[in-house]
Amino acid sequence: MESANPKPAVAGNPKLLSIEVAEGVGIARRCWIKFNKEATSALYTPFVICLASGNLNIQSFRHYIAQDVHFLKAFAQAFELAEECADDDDAKIGIGELRKDVLEELKMHDSFVQEWGLEMVKESTINPATSKYTDFLLATASGKVEGVKAPGKLATPFEKTKLAAYTLGAMTPCMRLYAYIGKELQGLLDGKSNHPYKKWIENYSSEGFQASALQTEDLLDKLSVALTGEELAIIEKLYYQAMKLEIDFFLAQPLSQKTVIPLIRYHDPAEHCLMLFSDFDLTFSVVDSSAILAEIAIMKASKSNQIQSENKSTSMAAAADLRNTWGVLSKHYIEEYDQCIENMLVTEKAEKFDYEGLQKALEQLSDLEKRENLRVIECGVLKGLDLEDIKRAGERLILQDGSTSFFQSIITNEKLDADIHVLSYCWCADLIRSAFSSRGGLDALKVHANEFRYEESLSTGEIITKVESPIDKLQVFNKILDSRGNGKKKRTVYIGDSVGDVLCLLEADVGILIGSSPSLKRLGDHFGLTFTPLFPAVVEKQKKWMEEEEDSSTWKGLSGVLYTVSSWAEIHAFILGS
Missing domain, CATH: 3.40.50.1000 (HAD superfamily/HAD-like)
Incomplete structure (x- = not known):
């Protein structure tokens, strides 16, 4: 409101408030809305800003690609475990298709190596931030996290379906986050852009990847439809943890250049206020x-x-x-x-x-x-x-x-x-x-x-x-x-x-x-x-x-x-x- 003078009581800008999710909206959409702050944090990480600007050091990109390979291999393995647990034939087919997409993405990383002349180390050492997420994901898919039963202890097809839902709950935020970042960065490219990382941006903003992210969300919703409130709360917890680990992954990427953010990055309390x-x-x-x-x-x-x-x-x-x-x-x-x-x-x-x-x-x-x-x-x-x-x-x-x-x-x-x-x-x-x-x-x-x-x-x-x-x-x-x-x-x-x-x-x-x-x-x-x-x-x-x-x-x-x-x-x- 423009002033404190008398005006009718009005709500604030809807974008600024905690969003009330309409009844009937699936768990994937609810979680994305609830943890939108974390998505914004990922967008504003120094690594993403440097990549978006096109001046990300090539060695930093090389390191990122090498670490992302570990990510994708863990994704492929988790999709395979989820596919085995899914009771519904359509869900099995859908998860299988997503696993194939991940394997195609691994091939795309090979093309990155060739295009930029990167000397990619095939068996690069996995860094702590990468291993924290991959360990978390595979532990979830194996039923080794709190509140989730291991496959060997699942007595019924329904319990196996729950494990598949939990696994997708730990994967969906990463798929949606990459789709979100890809779209945001694509909006900064012009048609004649000679952006050095244009191919990376176009991949994650492409209709194909956007469709994969949406398919992952749809499968999560489908596998979760019969879950109790307590079980949905477990998915929400897994979703949030995955989102935080993904942000940590971006933050862990080494940068050999100065960056403009965060604003307090070069704040010295002895010299600055x-x-x-x-x-x-x-x-x-x-x-x-x-x-x-x-x-x-x-x-x-x-x-x-x-x-x-x-x-x-x-x-x-x-x-x-x-x-x-x-x-x-x-x-x-x-x-x-x-x-x-x-x-x-x-x-x-x-x-x-x-x-x-x-x-x-x-x-x-x-x-x-x-x-x-x-x-x-x-x-x-x-x-x-x-x-x-x-x-x-x-x-x-x-x-x-x-x-x-x-x-x-x-x-x-x-x-x-x-x-x-x-x-x-x-x-x-x-x-x-x-x-x-x-x-x-x-x-x-x-x-x-x-x-x-x-x-x-x-x-x-x-x-x-x-x-x-x-x-x-x-x-x-x-x-x-x-x-x-x-x-x-x-x-x-x-x-x-x-x-x-x-x-x-x-x-x-x-x-x-x-x-x-x-x-x-x-x-x-x-x-x-x-x-x-x-x-x-x-x-x-x-x-x-x-x-x-x-x-x-x-x-x-x-x-x-x-x-x-x-x-x-x-x-x-x-x-x-x-």
């Missing part, structure tokens, strides 16, 4: 804080009137009147806001990034925000809110999936000198502080927002205004940076979702836009901003860095570029790595 800034409403939270405060006020009115009048109908009427008042305030704000955006777009469209023009245009929005906050105060709709009710609401506030774990990882990382600030239009900073204090470690985040004025823990209806507009946010942002004058090199990252964040997003070394704001997109297009998905931008940075042999990876503010992401998992992988 990571300055992290984030918006709160709909960046951090799922619901706008103004909607939460409105509901608290309405519930308070209902309870207070019921106690005073002992008449349920009277209390309901009072609550309805207050809800109506909130509705009027919200409607008025939306109309004024939309008109304000239109007014900012009447100037001639900029041919290039026009920061000064954007900043001047946003003065209109700043005036609007202050007027609307004054209307809220004068209406008295916030009067009488109990501080304890506000704190309880903060504790129950749902935060965006991945946001909490990201900041907890920053705070607990002893190798980082990090300073974290939350800048928000929220009327009541106590609501935010309570949301953080109830999550382990997040009370270390410094909150910069407006405050309620209280008398004996009850709100007077007044707001102590501190952060009301994009310009106010920028002033707070700059003040914080100025106060951190310890001589260290500062790397600034700002994470936001709307027009209210745009000046800070642009001033930061890395401005990350999460979700999608139509208003910001329109303003950005008008004033020459560029919206670039983060992953392709990282790949391009890696490419230029190696080509120019200089520190072109430096992320600099006021470039006019905002980096877009669809989840906090991307932010986590980009800044901290896997």
